[in-house]
Amino acid sequence: MAVKAPILELEDVHTYYGKIHALKGVSCTIPSGDIACLIGANGAGKTTTLLTIFGVQRAHRGKIKFKGRPIHHLRPEQVAAQGISQAPEGRQIFPRMTTLENLEMGAYLRSDKAAVENDMEWVFGLFPVLKDRTQQLGGTLSGGEQQMLAIGRALMSRPELLLLDEPSLGLAPKLVERIFETILEINKKGVTIFLVEQNAHMALTISNTGYVMETGKIVLTDHAASLLKNEKVKKAYLGE
Amino acid sequence: MAKADFKKFIIYSLFLGILILPMVGFPGRSFETARAFTIWGGIVGILAFWLVSKTVRRSDMYQRTAAHLAPFRNTVSRKFSKFPTKYYILALIIAVAAYPLLADNYMIDVGITCLIYIVLGLGLNIVVGLAGLLDLGYIAFYAVGAYSYSLLNLHFGISFWLALPIGMVIGGIFGCIIGYPTLKMRGDYLAIVTMGFGEIIRLVLNNWDKLTKGPNGLLGMAKPAVVYPAFTESGLGWVVYSLKSLHALYYLMFIIAVLTVIGVRRLDNSRIGRAWVAIREDEVAAELSGVPTTWLKLLAYAMGAAFASVVGAFFAAKLSYTNPNFFIFMESCIVLCIVVLGGVGSIPGIILAGIILIAVPEIFRELQNYRMLAFGLAMAAMMVLRPEGLIPASRRKRELHETDQFAPEDLKDGG
Numbered sequence: 001m002a003v004k005a006p007i008l009e010l011e012d013v014h015t016y017y018g019k020i021h022a023l024k025g026v027s028c029t030i031p032s033g034d035i036a037c038l039i040g041a042n043g044a045g046k047t048t049t050l051l052t053i054f055g056v057q058r059a060h061r062g063k064i065k066f067k068g069r070p071i072h073h074l075r076p077e078q079v080a081a082q083g084i085s086q087a088p089e090g091r092q093i094f095p096r097m098t099t100l101e102n103l104e105m106g107a108y109l110r111s112d113k114a115a116v117e118n119d120m121e122w123v124f125g126l127f128p129v130l131k132d133r134t135q136q137l138g139g140t141l142s143g144g145e146q147q148m149l150a151i152g153r154a155l156m157s158r159p160e161l162l163l164l165d166e167p168s169l170g171l172a173p174k175l176v177e178r179i180f181e182t183i184l185e186i187n188k189k190g191v192t193i194f195l196v197e198q199n200a201h202m203a204l205t206i207s208n209t210g211y212v213m214e215t216g217k218i219v220l221t222d223h224a225a226s227l228l229k230n231e232k233v234k235k236a237y238l239g240e
Numbered sequence: 241m242a243k244a245d246f247k248k249f250i251i252y253s254l255f256l257g258i259l260i261l262p263m264v265g266f267p268g269r270s271f272e273t274a275r276a277f278t279i280w281g282g283i284v285g286i287l288a289f290w291l292v293s294k295t296v297r298r299s300d301m302y303q304r305t306a307a308h309l310a311p312f313r314n315t316v317s318r319k320f321s322k323f324p325t326k327y328y329i330l331a332l333i334i335a336v337a338a339y340p341l342l343a344d345n346y347m348i349d350v351g352i353t354c355l356i357y358i359v360l361g362l363g364l365n366i367v368v369g370l371a372g373l374l375d376l377g378y379i380a381f382y383a384v385g386a387y388s389y390s391l392l393n394l395h396f397g398i399s400f401w402l403a404l405p406i407g408m409v410i411g412g413i414f415g416c417i418i419g420y421p422t423l424k425m426r427g428d429y430l431a432i433v434t435m436g437f438g439e440i441i442r443l444v445l446n447n448w449d450k451l452t453k454g455p456n457g458l459l460g461m462a463k464p465a466v467v468y469p470a471f472t473e474s475g476l477g478w479v480v481y482s483l484k485s486l487h488a489l490y491y492l493m494f495i496i497a498v499l500t501v502i503g504v505r506r507l508d509n510s511r512i513g514r515a516w517v518a519i520r521e522d523e524v525a526a527e528l529s530g531v532p533t534t535w536l537k538l539l540a541y542a543m544g545a546a547f548a549s550v551v552g553a554f555f556a557a558k559l560s561y562t563n564p565n566f567f568i569f570m571e572s573c574i575v576l577c578i579v580v581l582g583g584v585g586s587i588p589g590i591i592l593a594g595i596i597l598i599a600v601p602e603i604f605r606e607l608q609n610y611r612m613l614a615f616g617l618a619m620a621a622m623m624v625l626r627p628e629g630l631i632p633a634s635r636r637k638r639e640l641h642e643t644d645q646f647a648p649e650d651l652k653d654g655g
Contacts, residue, residue, distance in 0.1 A: 056527055080530030088528055094521035105518050108511075109530040157530060 004031040006065075007161055007192045008053070008084075013062035013072075015045075015052045022048045024216040025062070030161070030194055030209070035187050037195040037203040037224065039237055040213035046196040047089050049213070050163045053194075054086055055079045066161070081109055085159035089166050089196075091146040093153065095139025099130055102138050102149055106156030116156070123152040126182050144175040151182070161192045168199045180206055200237035204228045212237070242298065249291045253284045263613060333498070340490045348486045350602050352558065355493045356551050358594035359500045361578035362587065363547030366504065368576070369585035369633075370513055371540035372520025374431045377418070377438020378575055381545035383445060383567035384414045385552020390458040390562050391451070400464035400557050404550055411549025412542035414441075419541035423534060438572055445564040457563025464492060464557050489558050496554060500547055501587060507543070508587070516540055581622055583629020592630050 008030040015023040023045050030036045038046050051057040053064055055076045064072040066082050074082070085106070094102050103123060107116045124131040127148040133141060138149060147167055154162055164183065168176040180202050187193050197203035203224075204210050210227040212220035220227065227233050257280050265276030296302050340348045360382060367375045388407040392398040398406070418437045422430050445452045452458065465482045472479065483489055507513050515536050518526040527533050556562040574597060582593030601615060622630075 051524075054528060056524060075532070075534070076527040077530045077532040080528070086528045088525055092522045092525040092528075094518055094525060096521055097517065101514070105514065105526070105529045105531075108515065108518075153529065 004033060006030060007032040007067055008194065009063070009065040010049075010053070011063040011065075013049075013052060013059045013064060015048055015057050016060050017048075017057075022057075022216055023052060023059075026213075026216070026218055027062075028211050028218055028221065030192060032192055033187075033190060034208040035183070035193045035195060035206055036209040036211065037197055037207040038211045038213055038218075039197055039200040039203055039233075041237075042198070043215075044213040045216040046213055047165055048216075050086060050165050050194075050196055053079075053163065054084065077109070080157060083158075083160040084163065085154040085157045085161075086163040087147075087150040087154040087165065087167065090169065091143065091150050093138040093141075093146050093149050095137065097138055098135050099138060099141070099149060100134040102153050103130075103156050106153035109157060115158075119156055119158055123155055126155075126185060127152055144171050144179075147171060147175075147179060148182075151179075151186075155186065155191075159191060161194065162186065164193060164195045166196060166198060168197060168202060176202060200233070201228075242295065245291055245294055249287055252287055256280070256283055256287075260613075336494060337491075340487050345486055348490050350599055352486070352490050352493050354595050354598045355490075355497045356555060357575065357578060357598050358591050359497050359551045360548055360575045361582065361590040361594050362500050362504045363544045363551075364575050365579050365585065365587075365590055366507065366516075366547070367540050367544040368579055370508065370516040370520065371537060372516075373422075373537065373540060374427065374434070375541075375544070376431050376435035376569075376572055376576065377441070378434075378544065378548060379567045379569075379571040380418075380438040380441035381411050381414060381548035382552040382555070382571070383441055383564070384411050384545070385549030386556035386562045386566070387445060387452065387458070387552075388549065389553035390461050390556045393461045393557075394458060400462065400553065403553055407549045407553045408546040411545040411552070415541035415543070415545030416538050419538045423537055435569065435572070438567075438569060442564050442567050445567070452564070455564060457561055458556075459561050461556055461560050461562075463489075463560065464554075493551075493554060493558075496550060500550075501591075503547075505587060508585075512536065512539070577619060581619065581629060583632040585633035586629060586631050589629045589631035589633070596630075 006029045010026050010028050013023055013026045014021070026045070026049055028036075028038075038049060040046050048057060052059050053071075055071070055074050055078070059072045062072070063070055066079075066084060069082075071079055071082060071084075094105060097105065103120055104116075107119070110116055129145055130148055130152060133145060138146065141149060147169075151164065151167060154164075167179050167183070171179065176199065183193060183195070184206055195203055195207065204227055205224070207224035210220075210222060210224040211218050212227070212233060220230070220233065222230065228238070260280050260283065261276045264279045265271045265273070339351055343351065360378070363381075364375065364378045367373050367378070385407045388410045389400065389403040392403045392406060393400070418434060422433050425433060446455055448454070463482050463484050465480050467478050467480050469476060470479045471477075483492055515526065515531045518529065518531055519533055519536060523533055555566075578590055578593045578597050581597065582589030582591070597615075
């Protein structure tokens with residue numbers, strides 16, 4: 001299916017929370033430069049998949065490769081140094097740091113100050129509202145602004161692969177549209193995006209590839225456009 | 241007079257009455273009505289003063305006068321803020337340095353204790369204030385410092401100055417030992433484990449007779465000494481001056497405190513400090529930003545422990561004596577109180593709280609048993625009236641002010 005070189009590969013990944021078997025052999029391949037999305041119901045293991053890629057949760061079995069090199073044995077900060085970044089679910093920004101400090105935290109691993117300044121301007125270009133809020137505490141931003149800040153912070157490490165966990169969660173429809181437009185814009189800059197979403201329609205519309213997850217396994221893999229037409233997907237996730 | 245305030249006044253008075261009367265009424269075996277009611281009356285008086293002052297402040301006349309005086313007040317405060325902070329700090333340093341010249345031995349001793357607790361507070365602030373790890377066994381590292389110096393000096397004759405860095409390393413190692421098993425823990429669990437660790441250290445010191453002489457403690461460590469060149473009868477030579485006098489010890493402790501303040505300030509503004517704050521705010525988000533949380537948490541414990549260990553060594557050297565009962569759980573509580581009362585994360589706050597919590601109980605020694613009662617009451621009142629601490633850290637103040645003004649929608653429903 002993918003002609004382009006894969007940037008991220010998961011092979012039969014298993015993750016446990018104590019005795020709970022959360023990921024039961026997840027395999028998928030994300031081509032470089034694409035937008036891929038992972039859809040599924042609550043508790044299917046979508047967030048766990050992202051946390052496992054990052055090494056926050058350990059993969060107990062299986063392989064994770066980034067640009068052909070295995071990363072499943074790395075600690076989160078080492079994964080981040082490879083060029084992967086993640087905007088976590090539920091707007092986990094730093095509530096008692098200002099917007100500016102939040103963004104600076106995103107560039108924690110970088111030492112090229114001038115380039116960081118540049119990227120900060122780029123983020124402000126993507127989310128102009130953040131520029132008016134630089135001195136405001138993260139916790140006092142509105143829900144949408146917090147989501148933008150979370151994405152902006154993830155971009156500050158200048159990633160090659162951006163993992164987004166439910167960027168549309170709890171936002172008004174109009175804001176959701178804005179966020180997805182921005183995601184497309186980020187992708188055009190050459191950042192590969194792996195998106196986890198419950199808003200299946202939106203996610204599939206902007207993606208190249210789609211994965212459907214059920215109880216810890218990927219049950220369907222296809223072009224996003226075909227998934228949008230798939231009867232099973234329509235019934236279960238698109239509410240048609 | 242607002243009705244709600246009056247109601248509050250009545251309720252508080254009655255509540256404190258129920259609490260205080262039995263506590264202060266039984267100094268001996270019988271209930272002393274007069275004494276109990278005098279103390280309670282005093283407290284009700286303070287509450288009444290609060291009620292009246294609040295009412296006056298609300299009244300039209302006060303508002304109008306305040307409006308008239310506002311320009312004057314602004315000029316005064318502008319005049320004061322024109323002085324750079326440098327001068328205030330300089331004045332404070334001069335005052336602290338001049339203190340022993342004006343005080344008697346007892347007061348100097350209290351001053352040294354204040355400085356010791358300020359350094360302990362600043363050290364604990366790294367763990368609690370910056371990294372957000374609640375530590376109830378902090379005094380254990382103070383004990384580690386004290387015993388490290390004592391044992392090194394008694395068995396190997398190592399001098400105070402050489403023992404300081406060694407003690408810091410040993411303290412840091414102990415910090416990592418307690419830090420490592422608690423890496424995955426948070427909040428209440430962490431508090432219990434650290435508390436247990438503090439007690440383990442004390443009990444080991446108490447029971448390991450061969451090494452520590454148990455509850456008898458260790459005796460006879462050398463005081464810190466300075467060596468300087470001077471002309472003696474046999475020509476130019478080195479003279480050893482042992483810092484035996486309280487004055488000398490005071491100045492030594494003063495230097496340690498100043499160095500600690502400088503060190504903690506630099507940590508606070510550093511990349512490491514920022515990463516600690518990120519861990520405190522949201523650990524997963526910090527991990528995703530590439531912060532090596534494991535190492536930094538261990539480092540926070542180790543740094544905090546190193547500061548405690550330095551003052552521990554000083555403490556043992558000052559007394560030439562140490563015993564396990566100096567390091568009871570209550571001491572950990574007092575240090576934590578200093579951090580919380582002063583304002584978590586605030587260096588000037590911790591300095592002020594250290595002075596208040598250590599010196600004020602000395603001043604009120606006549607109150608005897610009520611000292612702890614007053615202490616507790618003051619802490620409770622503080623937490624209700626001013627939870628951000630005496631001198632809040634700018635970060636905290638900003639947070640409280642901003643959430644007052646516009647709390648975002650999605651924080652109101654707990655989301």
